[in-house]
Amino acid sequence: MEASEETYVHHVLQWLETVNKSGRVDFTQPFVRPSLHYVYPLFVFLYATVGTVGIAGNAAMLFVIARRRLYHDQTFFLMGNLALSNLIKCVFSLPITLANLLIQNWLFGSFICFFLPMLQTFPVYASFLTFLMIAIDRYRLILHPFKSRLPAGLCIIAVWVAAVCTVLPYAIYIKYIDLGATLGTDFGGVGICYVAMEDRIEEYIRALFVTLYVMPLAVIAFLYVRISAEIKSREATTISIHFATTATATAAAAAASSGGGVVAGCPPDGSPSRGGDSAVRIRSYAATERSTQDSDDDLDLAKEKRTQNYLITMTTVFAMCWCPINILILVAYFVHENDNNEESYDITYITFTWFAFLSTCTTPVLFASWRMSSATKDRLRGYFRFSNRRHNHAAAPRRHYHQKHYMERGCCNMFEDHMIMDSRSITQDGDHV
Numbered sequence: 532m533e534a535s536e537e538t539y540v541h542h543v544l545q546w547l548e549t550v551n552k553s554g555r556v557d558f559t560q561p562f563v564r565p566s567l568h569y570v571y572p573l574f575v576f577l578y579a580t581v582g583t584v585g586i587a588g589n590a591a592m593l594f595v596i597a598r599r600r601l602y603h604d605q606t607f608f609l610m611g612n613l614a615l616s617n618l619i620k621c622v623f624s625l626p627i628t629l630a631n632l633l634i635q636n637w638l639f640g641s642f643i644c645f646f647l648p649m650l651q652t653f654p655v656y657a658s659f660l661t662f663l664m665i666a667i668d669r670y671r672l673i674l675h676p677f678k679s680r681l682p683a684g685l686c687i688i689a690v691w692v693a694a695v696c697t698v699l700p701y702a703i704y705i706k707y708i709d710l711g712a713t714l715g716t717d718f719g720g721v722g723i724c725y726v727a728m729e730d731r732i733e734e735y736i737r738a739l740f741v742t743l744y745v746m747p748l749a750v751i752a753f754l755y756v757r758i759s760a761e762i763k764s765r766e767a768t769t770i771s772i773h774f775a776t777t778a779t780a781t782a783a784a785a786a787a788s789s790g791g792g793v794v795a796g797c798p799p800d801g802s803p804s805r806g807g808d809s810a811v812r813i814r815s816y817a818a819t820e821r822s823t824q825d826s827d828d829d830l831d832l833a834k835e836k837r838t839q840n841y842l843i844t845m846t847t848v849f850a851m852c853w854c855p856i857n858i859l860i861l862v863a864y865f866v867h868e869n870d871n872n873e874e875s876y877d878i879t880y881i882t883f884t885w886f887a888f889l890s891t892c893t894t895p896v897l898f899a900s901w902r903m904s905s906a907t908k909d910r911l912r913g914y915f916r917f918s919n920r921r922h923n924h925a926a927a928p929r930r931h932y933h934q935k936h937y938m939e940r941g942c943c944n945m946f947e948d949h950m951i952m953d954s955r956s957i958t959q960d961g962d963h964v
Contacts, residue, residue: 559718561634561635567633567878570878577885581621581885581888581889581891584892585617585618585620588891588895588896589617589621589891590614591899592614592894593615606838608687609687610898612657612690613658614894617890627643627647627650632884633881638721640720641709644707644724645701648698649699653694653695656743658849659744659747662845663751664681665842667754669758669839669842673761673830674761676830697743700735704732704735707722707724709722733861736860736861737861740861755846759839759843762839765830766832848890848897849893863880
């Protein structure tokens with residue numbers, strides 16, 4: 532009891548000493564921290580920009596998923612949960628976090644004091660767990676296509692329950708001092724909200740960092756590496772099979788048009804290939820190619836590869852945005868704030884926090900680029916005067932067509948030259964006889 536009273540008095544005296552440095556103030560009115568007095572307008576603008584863009588972008592993301600009925604696919608259903616968690620961050624977490632970082636005195640009461648750490652962290656953990664669910668679902672889809680996909684609705688419920696349960700212990704470490712009840716009416720509504728360092732909260736923070744940041748990212752990285760390798764393997768197999776069947780079918784078609792002669796892919800016994808046999812061979816090659824295509828119809832490799840690239844980018848950007856603030860929070864419990872590092876620490880902390888909230892804007896931007904059609908991207912490039920790139924992009928299909936046409940003509944010309952040489956040899960033999 533005596534230790535708690537000493538801690539109580541120590542925090543009150545420390546707070547009053549900090550306040551007296553800025554002169555006579557009204558304790559019932561908010562005032563900015565002295566270390567941020569000259570730069571707080573800049574941070575207000577930066578936070579307001581991120582909040583506005585985040586709300587608009589994630590609301591539009593939810594609208595697109597609902598309007599186009601993308602939620603029937605588990606991946607997009609989980610992406611909608613990401614947009615929801617980002618909206619919670621922008622609407623609730625960001626304003627109260629900015630106020631807490633800028634204002635020196637605590638005017639939000641005891642409930643917000645205990646609830647604020649949970650409000651700041653559980654949407655972030657929900658986002659990390661959602662990225663993990665997306666990776667697991669895609670792993671089952673690509674590597675185990677015959678297994679049923681994860682039930683997205685149950686996954687989302689489990690994600691939010693787990694996120695809330697992991698932040699509930701914060702209430703044990705948070706302490707609140709009501710100055711109005713202790714020092715009189717001059718401090719009515721004013722309090723001190725602080726973390727009880729003697730309760731070893733650094734161990735809890737370290738456990739959260741490992742279990743809800745490091746481990747999910749490690750599992751996601753492992754799953755995405757396996758998925759990318761599987762897609763690349765199937766893509767290489769499909770290309771080799773299609774190349775072999777196309778080359779053989781071309782040779783068979785040449786034999787059918789000639790009605791004789793030995794070409795590549797024909798029986799090497801010296802017997803001429805008849806038109807009927809060649810027609811049967813062409814049909815068999817066509818059936819083989821169709822069966823190869825049908826085996827990949829359920830899994831569009833180009834689409835899955837594009838999806839994979841965007842999901843990896845989203846996860847990487849999200850992890851990079853939240854990495855600096857997580858590292859700073861871990862270090863903060865070993866390097867305590869004092870008069871010598873107060874200004875640099877406050878500016879660094881509020882900057883890293885803004886960088887973390889920036890992830891609420893990057894996810895909808897990447898989602899828009901993912902779902903945007905090529906024609907719309909071309910128009911946007913034209914608006915930004917990327918006309919040269921647009922011209923090259925439009926000319927690429929024509930170049931591909933001419934190359935393909937030239938190759939086909941080349942194959943036909945080679946066959947025609949071969950037939951001419953055969954006819955000449957027959958004529959010379961007849962003349963010689």
